[in-house]
Amino acid sequence: MAEDVQARLLVHEMLHATLHQNDDELAKTLGITVPTGGDASTAISDWFKNGCRDTNQKQEETD
Numbered sequence: 001m002a003e004d005v006q007a008r009l010l011v012h013e014m015l016h017a018t019l020h021q022n023d024d025e026l027a028k029t030l031g032i033t034v035p036t037g038g039d040a041s042t043a044i045s046d047w048f049k050n051g052c053r054d055t056n057q058k059q060e061e062t063d
């Protein structure tokens with residue numbers, strides 16, 4: 001669903017714009033665990049994709 005992807009990106013960018021935080025800071029603010037060697041931007045995207053759940057606390061994927 002392309003619209004879903006775009007909506008998530010929009011929210012992501014809105015968070016940067018409104019909170020003036022970079023990806024690392026946003027991850028911290030949202031309580032997202034960034035995997036070792038992973039990047040915060042991807043972790044945030046995955047978090048949105050999973051209905052705002054931390055994917056690093058692996059649950060079954062229902063997308």
Ligand SMILES: [Zn+2]
Nearest residue numbers: 012016023041
């Ligand atoms: Zn970002």
